[in-house]
Amino acid sequence: MSPRERAARDPLGFIDERLSTNRPLRKALRYVFPDHWSFMLGEVALYAFLILVATGIFLALFFEPSLATRTYQGPFVALRGHEVSAAYASTLAISSTVPAGLLIRQTHHWAADVFAVAIVLHLVRVFFTGAFRKPRELNYLVGVTMLMLAVLEGFLGYSLVDDLLSGMGLAIAYGVAMSVPVIGGDAAHLIWGGEFPGADAIQSRLYIGHVFLLPGLLGALIAAHLAMVVRQRHTQFRGPLRKEDNVIGTPMWPGYALRSIALLLLVAAVLFALGGLVQINPVWQWGPYEPWQGTNGAQPDWYLGWLIGALRLMPNLEIVIGDWTLVPNPFFGGVLFPSIVFGVLYSWPWVEQRFLTGDFARHDLLDRPRDNPRRTAVGAAFFAWVVTVFAAGAADRAFLSVGIRYETQVWLFRIGVFVVPLLVYLIAGRIARELRDTDEHPWRGHNAEDVRRTEDGGFASLEP
Numbered sequence: 053m054s055p056r057e058r059a060a061r062d063p064l065g066f067i068d069e070r071l072s073t074n075r076p077l078r079k080a081l082r083y084v085f086p087d088h089w090s091f092m093l094g095e096v097a098l099y100a101f102l103i104l105v106a107t108g109i110f111l112a113l114f115f116e117p118s119l120a121t122r123t124y125q126g127p128f129v130a131l132r133g134h135e136v137s138a139a140y141a142s143t144l145a146i147s148s149t150v151p152a153g154l155l156i157r158q159t160h161h162w163a164a165d166v167f168a169v170a171i172v173l174h175l176v177r178v179f180f181t182g183a184f185r186k187p188r189e190l191n192y193l194v195g196v197t198m199l200m201l202a203v204l205e206g207f208l209g210y211s212l213v214d215d216l217l218s219g220m221g222l223a224i225a226y227g228v229a230m231s232v233p234v235i236g237g238d239a240a241h242l243i244w245g246g247e248f249p250g251a252d253a254i255q256s257r258l259y260i261g262h263v264f265l266l267p268g269l270l271g272a273l274i275a276a277h278l279a280m281v282v283r284q285r286h287t288q289f290r291g292p293l294r295k296e297d298n299v300i301g302t303p304m305w306p307g308y309a310l311r312s313i314a315l316l317l318l319v320a321a322v323l324f325a326l327g328g329l330v331q332i333n334p335v336w337q338w339g340p341y342e343p344w345q346g347t348n349g350a351q352p353d354w355y356l357g358w359l360i361g362a363l364r365l366m367p368n369l370e371i372v373i374g375d376w377t378l379v380p381n382p383f384f385g386g387v388l389f390p391s392i393v394f395g396v397l398y399s400w401p402w403v404e405q406r407f408l409t410g411d412f413a414r415h416d417l418l419d420r421p422r423d424n425p426r427r428t429a430v431g432a433a434f435f436a437w438v439v440t441v442f443a444a445g446a447a448d449r450a451f452l453s454v455g456i457r458y459e460t461q462v463w464l465f466r467i468g469v470f471v472v473p474l475l476v477y478l479i480a481g482r483i484a485r486e487l488r489d490t491d492e493h494p495w496r497g498h499n500a501e502d503v504r505r506t507e508d509g510g511f512a513s514l515e516p
Contacts, residue, residue, distance in 0.1 A: 080304060081303070081304050081305040082303050082304065082305075083282065083303065083304045084286075084299045084300070084301045084302065084303055084304075085286060085299075085301050085302055085303075085304065085308045086286050086287070086288035086289070086299055086300065086301040087300075087301045087302055088288070088289060090177045090181075091286070092315060093170055093173045093174040093177060094170070094174045095312060095315055095316075096166070096170040096315070096319055097167055097170035097171050097174060098274060099315065099316045099319040099320070100163045100164075100166045100167035100170060100319060100323065101163075101167055101270065101271075101274065102316075103159065103160075103163040103319070103320055103323050104160060104163045104164060104167060104267075105267065105271075107156045107157075107159050107160035107163065108160060108263065108267070110156045111146065111156060111157060111160060112263055114142060114145065114146050114150050114153065115139070115142050115143065115146065115212070115259075116138045116139060116141075116142040117139055117212060117255045117256050117258070117259035118137065118138040118139055118252060118255055118256075119137045119138070119139065119214065119249075119252045119254070119255050120137065120138045120252065121135050121136070121137060121138075122135070122136060122137070122138055122141050123135060123136075124136045124141055124144070126141070126144055126145060126148060126149070127148045127149070128144060128148065128336045130336075130339075131144070131336065131339065131340075134339075134340065135340075136214075136340045137214045137255075137340065139212060139213060139214040139255055140213060140214045140215055140335070140340050140341075143157075143213045143214075143215070143335055144335065144336060147335070147336065148336075155324070155327050155328050156327070157327075158326070158327040158328070158330075158331070158332050158333075159323050159324050159326070159327030159328075160327075161210075161327075161332045161333055162323050162326040162327055162330070162332060163323050164205075164206045164209060164353070165206075165332075165353060165354060165355070166319075166323065167202055168199075168202045168203065168206060168353075168354075168355040169354070169355075171195070171198060171199045171202055172199065172355075174195070175195055175196065175199060175397075176435065178192060178195065179400070179427075179431050180419075180421045180427070180428060180431055181287075181289075181418040181419055181420070181421070182415060182418060182419040182423075182424065182427070183287050183418055184400065184401045185401065185404075185405075185411070185414075185415040186401075186405075186412060186413065186414050186415065187284055187414055188280075188284060188287070189401045189402075190280065191277060191280040191281065191284070192401060193398060194273050194276055194277045194280070195277065196394065196397045196398055197273060198270060198273050198274070198277070199397075200394055201266055201269055201270055201273070202270070202355070203355050203356070204266065205262060205266040205267070205270065206353055206355055206356070207221065207225070207356060208258050208261050208262040208266065209262050210333065210352070210353060211225075211258055212255070212258050212259060212262060213333075213335055214255070214340065214341055215335040215338045215339065215340060215341060216338040216339050216340065216341050216342065217333070217335075217338050217352065218341070219249070219340075219341025219342075219343075220341070221352055221356075222248070222249070222254075223248060223249075223343070224360075224363070224382075224386075226240055226244060226248040227382045227386075228363075228382045228383070228386030228387060229243065230380070230382075231379070231380040231381070231382040231383035231386065231387065232383060232387055233378055233379055233383070236383075243257065245257075249341075285299055285416060286299055286301075287415075287416055287417070287418050288300065288301070288416070288417060288418065289417070289418050289420070290417050290418070290420075294417065295417075296414070296415070296416045296417055297416070354446065356445075357442045357443075357445040357446035358390075358393075358438055358439075358441050358442040358445060359385070359386060359389070359390060359445070360445030360446070361441040361442055361443065361444035361445025361446065361465070362384075362385035362386070362389040362390075362441050362444075362445070363382060363385035363386055363445075364385075364444055364445060364448075364462060364465075365385065365441065365444050365462060365465055365466055365469065366381060366384045366385040367466075368381065369381060369384065389441070393438060396434060404427060408426055408427065408430075409424075409427075421484055422483075422484045422485075422487035422488045422491070423488060424484075425481050425484035425485045425488060426481070428480055428481065428484040429477045429478075429480045429481030429484065430477065432476050432477065432480035433473040433474070433476045433477035433480070434473070436472050436473045436476035437469060437472070437473040440465065440468045440469050440472045440473070441465075441469060443465065443468075444461070444462070444465035444468075444469075447461075448461055
């Protein structure tokens with residue numbers, strides 16, 4: 053048999069003789085994944101990212117990142133004859149004349165929302181189960197960084213369109229950038245290419261960041277995240293035969309691979325169904341960016357609601373010395389608040405080690421939220437604080453529809469950002485402690501036939 057015939061009959065053997073791939077391949081196929089639905093949240097984020105890349109490549113073929121003005125003559129009658137940017141005109145063309153363009157654009161947008169929410173839910177699971185503990189602190193930091201980049205990537209994406217909604221978002225971002233003490237003015241002028249709305253260069257910079265830089269960074273972080281998971285082994289919940297030094301579950305092939313492929317197909321089907329059936333960001337309704345039309349009631353994507361809420365809730369406070377405004381008002385809600393949120397997330401593994409538990413040991417078995425009531429109470433209060441601020445930026449139209457004035461909403465949420473986290477801390481801590489104490493009941497672990505019910509409603513052991 054010739055070498056060519058042998059290679060055709062046994063391609064894996066041919067490759068193994070030259071690259072020694074069979075041993076690592078067998079090891080990879082035997083890798084064990086724990087069986088629990090919550091571990092699939094990270095996979096949902098991964099598959100949403102893949103859909104984002106695929107649909108983004110399609111959209112990049114037809115999108116024109118330019119602010120050069122054109123007279124619109126397309127099928128949207130209300131916009132005909134208006135001066136619009138090339139970016140906005142190309143988005144309208146994608147939505148109306150490019151075959152399957154609207155489906156792909158809306159699927160891309162839905163995938164961005166699902167990608168962000170899946171990362172958030174995955175992070176919540178990691179936090180409340182203690183999956184960030186030694187030796188996984190670095191992988192936890194990678195996950196937090198991915199969340200931050202996902203928010204920025206989403207903002208750059210919908211800012212590209214140059215419709216009224218994205219224009220208002222960029223105006224707010226410019227004000228926030230300008231509010232950074234000392235360097236804010238120079239940084240904003242550098243990014244925007246001058247005073248807002250900036251030169252045409254801002255569109256190309258948004259495009260490069262959204263299409264090349266941030267997807268590349270996210271892809272590299274996802275690869276690093278998965279590599280560290282494999283290197284350190286998966287965590288798992290406590291259960292029969294489960295120890296700190298083993299993983300009980302399903303091997304990669306064939307069980308887990310087929311399950312994961314099915315999840316990929318399901319995520320893709322749901323996203324394309326949403327893209328085809330549920331309208332999102334109808335830019336032809338907002339129109340091109342005009343500052344005087346900034347009261348149309350449109351809301352940014354959900355993952356920016358917490359930043360809008362922080363800007364709305366901040367009182368009229370500025371740090372002024374003489375004729376110098378050292379810290380303008382937008383800094384507190386637009387820079388300080390997200391810095392505190394991500395600062396807490398980044399530092400939490402070491403804060404818990406030093407101030408809450410004093411535990412520096414390695415952990416491969418996960419906690420249930422009840423197993424660490426203090427972490428559960430603090431985490432629930434922290435997330436409730438962020439969610440309350442998010443509600444302040446996302447629920448104003450709903451409140452207005454039932455007659456609650458905007459000024460009243462602001463004061464209700466200003467009170468809520470202090471009251472809600474405190475109540476959640478007390479309630480979550482109480483529930484977690486009671487569930488933990490229930491697990492430690494003196495009759496726990498006895499067989500049913502060894503315990504009898506007493507006349508007063510209690511229980512008694514039949515053992516001598």
